[in-house]
Amino acid sequence: MDKKLSILVSNDDGIFSDGIGALIRELQTIADVTVVAPETQQSAVGHAITVHRPLRVREVQKDGKFFGFAVDGTPADCVKLAIRHLMPVKPDLVVSGINHGSNTAISVIYSGTVSAATEGTILGIPSFAVSLTSFESNVDYSYAAKFSRTFALQVIERGLPNGTMLNVNIPPLSEKEIQGIVITRQGKSVWNDEFEARRDPGNRQYFWLKGELVELDEEEDIDQRAILNNKISVTPIQFDLTDYKMIEQLKGWKIGK
Amino acid sequence: MDKKLSILVSNDDGIFSDGIGALIRELQTIADVTVVAPETQQSAVGHAITVHRPLRVREVQKDGKFFGFAVDGTPADCVKLAIRHLMPVKPDLVVSGINHGSNTAISVIYSGTVSAATEGTILGIPSFAVSLTSFESNVDYSYAAKFSRTFALQVIERGLPNGTMLNVNIPPLSEKEIQGIVITRQGKSVWNDEFEARRDPGNRQYFWLKGELVELDEEEDIDQRAILNNKISVTPIQFDLTDYKMIEQLKGWKIGK
Numbered sequence: 001m002d003k004k005l006s007i008l009v010s011n012d013d014g015i016f017s018d019g020i021g022a023l024i025r026e027l028q029t030i031a032d033v034t035v036v037a038p039e040t041q042q043s044a045v046g047h048a049i050t051v052h053r054p055l056r057v058r059e060v061q062k063d064g065k066f067f068g069f070a071v072d073g074t075p076a077d078c079v080k081l082a083i084r085h086l087m088p089v090k091p092d093l094v095v096s097g098i099n100h101g102s103n104t105a106i107s108v109i110y111s112g113t114v115s116a117a118t119e120g121t122i123l124g125i126p127s128f129a130v131s132l133t134s135f136e137s138n139v140d141y142s143y144a145a146k147f148s149r150t151f152a153l154q155v156i157e158r159g160l161p162n163g164t165m166l167n168v169n170i171p172p173l174s175e176k177e178i179q180g181i182v183i184t185r186q187g188k189s190v191w192n193d194e195f196e197a198r199r200d201p202g203n204r205q206y207f208w209l210k211g212e213l214v215e216l217d218e219e220e221d222i223d224q225r226a227i228l229n230n231k232i233s234v235t236p237i238q239f240d241l242t243d244y245k246m247i248e249q250l251k252g253w254k255i256g257k
Numbered sequence: 258m259d260k261k262l263s264i265l266v267s268n269d270d271g272i273f274s275d276g277i278g279a280l281i282r283e284l285q286t287i288a289d290v291t292v293v294a295p296e297t298q299q300s301a302v303g304h305a306i307t308v309h310r311p312l313r314v315r316e317v318q319k320d321g322k323f324f325g326f327a328v329d330g331t332p333a334d335c336v337k338l339a340i341r342h343l344m345p346v347k348p349d350l351v352v353s354g355i356n357h358g359s360n361t362a363i364s365v366i367y368s369g370t371v372s373a374a375t376e377g378t379i380l381g382i383p384s385f386a387v388s389l390t391s392f393e394s395n396v397d398y399s400y401a402a403k404f405s406r407t408f409a410l411q412v413i414e415r416g417l418p419n420g421t422m423l424n425v426n427i428p429p430l431s432e433k434e435i436q437g438i439v440i441t442r443q444g445k446s447v448w449n450d451e452f453e454a455r456r457d458p459g460n461r462q463y464f465w466l467k468g469e470l471v472e473l474d475e476e477e478d479i480d481q482r483a484i485l486n487n488k489i490s491v492t493p494i495q496f497d498l499t500d501y502k503m504i505e506q507l508k509g510w511k512i513g514k
Contacts, residue, residue, distance in 0.1 A: 046304030046333070047366045054455070054463040076303070076367075081464060085452040106379060109304045109496055110333075122363060122447060150513060158510060163445075164500045166507075183507045185499045188420075190379055195342040198311070206311040207338060234512060236503035239366055242442045243421045246493035250423075250440045253415060255491060256407060 005031035005156060008091040008120070010078045012042040012099065012112025015060055015070045019098035019132065022141035024068075026149040027095065034091065035060075035068025036082035038075060038112075043101075047115040048074040055081060075116035083123045092156050094120030097130035098144050102169050104133075104223040105187035105213060108237065114167055118239065121165040126155050128165060133227045134172035143178070144170040147232065163240070169223060169233040182226040184233040187217040189224055262288035262413060265348040265377070267335045268356065269299040269369025272317055272327045276355035276389065279398035281325075283406040284352065291348065292317075292325025293339035295332060295369075300358075304372040305331040312338060332373035340380045349413050351377030354387035355401050359426050361390075361480040362444035362470060365494065371424055375496065378422040383412050385422060390484045391429035400435070401427040404489065420497070426480060426490040439483040441490040444474040446481055 007027050011020045015037035027033045039058065050073045058070045069086060071078045075096065083090060096116035103111040113129045120127030128151070132144045147170060155166065167186075171178065193211030200206060217225055226233035264284050268277045272294035284290045296315065307330045315327045326343060328335045332353065340347060353373035360368040370386045377384030385408070389401045404427060412423065424443075428435065450468030457463060474482055483490035 041309060044306045044308045046302065046306070046372065048303040048305045049301045049367055049466065051301045051466055052298060054465045055452075056461075056463055077466075080450065080466070081452055084450060085454070085464065106496065108498055109375070110306055115303065118366070147513065154510060154512065161500075161503065164503050181512045183504050183512075185501075185504070186497050188497075193337065193341060195312075195338055197342070204313075206313055207342065208311045209306065209308055209334075209337070232513070234507060236500035236507055237498045238500035238503075239363065239498065240443050240445075241365055241494045241496065241498070243418075243493035243495035244442075246418065246421050246495075247440050247442070250491060250493055253411065255411065255438045255440075256404065256489070 006089065006091040007031040007152060008034050008036065008082050008087065008094045010037045010075055010096050010116040012038065012045065012075045012116065014038050014041045015068055017100065019100050019141050022145040023095065023098045023148055026145040027152060030149060030153060034082065034087055036071060036078045036086060037068060038078060039070040039072045042074055042112045044110045045074045045112040046110050047076055047118060049076045049080065050074060075112040076119040079116050079119035083125065091125060093152055094125050094127035095130065095148060095152060098141050098148065099131035100139065101131060101135045102133035102227060103129065103131045103167060104169055104227065105189035108167060108186055117165045121163060126160040128155055128168055130168040130170065132172055133169050139172050143175050164236050164238050167235045167237050169227055171227055171230050173230060177230060178232060179230040181232040181234060182221060184221050184223040184226050184235045186235055187222040187224040189213050189216045263346065263348040264288040264409060265291050265293065265339050265344065265351045267294045267332055267353050267373040269295065269302065269332045269373065270357050271295050271298045272325055274357065276357050276398050279402040280352065280355045280405055283402040284409060287406060287410060291339065291344055293328060293335045293343060294325060295335060296327040296329045299331055299369045301367045302331045302369040303367050304333055304375060306333045306337065307331060332369040333376040336373050336376035340382065348382060350409055351382050351384035352387065352405060352409060355398050355405065356388035358388060358392045359390035359484060360386065360388045360424060361426055361484065362446035365424060365443055374422045378420060383417040385412060385425055387425040387427065389429055390426050396429050400432050421493050421495050424492045424494050426484055428484055428487050430487060434487060435489060436487040438489040438491060439478060441478050441480040441483050441492045443492055444479040444481040446470050446473045
């Protein structure tokens with residue numbers, strides 16, 4: 001290619017996370033990388049955008065060099081601000097990640113990582129989200145980052161249809177332990193979450209959310225199942241939430257009559 | 258019916274908003290209403306949930322009587338906390354609203370109002386979101402509230418399939434000005450948003466998001482189009498975001514090879 005590729009990177013774990021660092025190091029070998037990421041951890045923010053207060057942007061240095069822009073907002077804010085304002089020319093690709101922890105099944109709708117890539121797609125840029133499916137504190141992002149580099153080139157070359165993004169989940173394994181790549185569907189698994197009530201030193205009650213994903217899917221082509229089989233999962237995602245099957249049924253309701 | 262109906266009400270404009278007040282007054286004529294809503298305005302929070310800090314709950318009085326529970330979290334937090342913890346028995350229905358402003362087209366994925374109903378659906382309760390499609394400061398919620406009461410009875414009687422919720426948008430008109438009810442699809446319209454850069458008194462820059470929805474849909478059965486035609490829009494919504502058409506195409510990519 002004549003012109004150097006341009007890639008926008010964001011995430012939801014924050015600009016100082018290890019996952020975004022590993023991703024950027026790999027992508028810099030193939031493209032100019034612009035980093036616009038949240039100042040702080042933004043997990044489970046869903047597709048939140050900030051509308052009731054303005055956003056602040058801070059230039060972040062790492063190892064004595066300019067590293068990227070930290071935004072005091074959500075992942076979707078970061079991508080919107082990058083493409084609408086900070087970048088003089090639209091990037092060829094948006095990559096969000098590498099998230100620390102999986103984004104499969106119903107978690108897709110809670111995911112800040114997915115939402116950054118969603119925002120890229122809404123703004124007309126091919127985009128993917130990438131997550132390492134381990135919640136352990138000490139994880140190795142190196143293979144996930146290497147895969148992301150190869151995949152980035154493939155997505156740029158192939159392009160994506162308008163309104164479609166890709167949600168990639170990678171098991172925390174070495175290249176030779178990975179058992180393959182599966183094109184998957186979003187699973188139906190949900191969280192069995194509950195709240196743990198505690199009392200603060202002043203005896204006032206507060207509630208911690210806790211829970212785990214309940215596996216409801218057995219099929220091999222489900223995102224969460226691929227991960228359990230030590231495979232990389234790639235799910236194409238779109239944002240028309242209309243339940244088309246339900247439309248005819250609703251027409252029979254004679255609503256308001 | 259023998260047993261009195263139980264309805265959970267939440268919203269994203271906050272527990273003190275006029276829209277939730279009007280909705281509750283109407284629903285109390287048909288059911289026991291439990292109110293669990295955000296302490297503060299939560300517009301555009303998407304399907305955010307709070308995982309990095311605990312939640313606080315405060316009992317709110319209105320006119321000298323217990324009114325409901327205010328939560329220092331998002332709409333999805335409110336519904337999750339209500340169903341998983343605060344309510345001894347699951348409600349028959351979750352209603353989120355009445356939102357001040359429309360939730361159509363791409364705004365569905367940014368909407369806190371929709372996310373409260375989504376969370377009800379995820380937890381297995383029939384749920385709908387209702388929005389009054391006016392951003393004027395002084396709006397009349399009375400017809401929207403009255404419609405919501407009739408519709409609530411209909412949704413409880415008919416039931417909804419697992420994983421499907423209903424997104425209702427109502428024009429800010431009187432009953433006789435409303436031109437009918439349309440079962441709609443989510444529109445493709447997007448925001449032409451941009452950021453306005455300003456400087457604070459200390460000369461530091463900050464960015465305000467602004468923009469408007471660009472109408473891209475002409476068909477009569479699109480949510481946003483129904484509103485422009487002075488009709489009530491009812492869109493069935495589901496949360497499997499998989500782009501099924503894209504799956505076969507991706508299989509041909511030979512990813513990672």
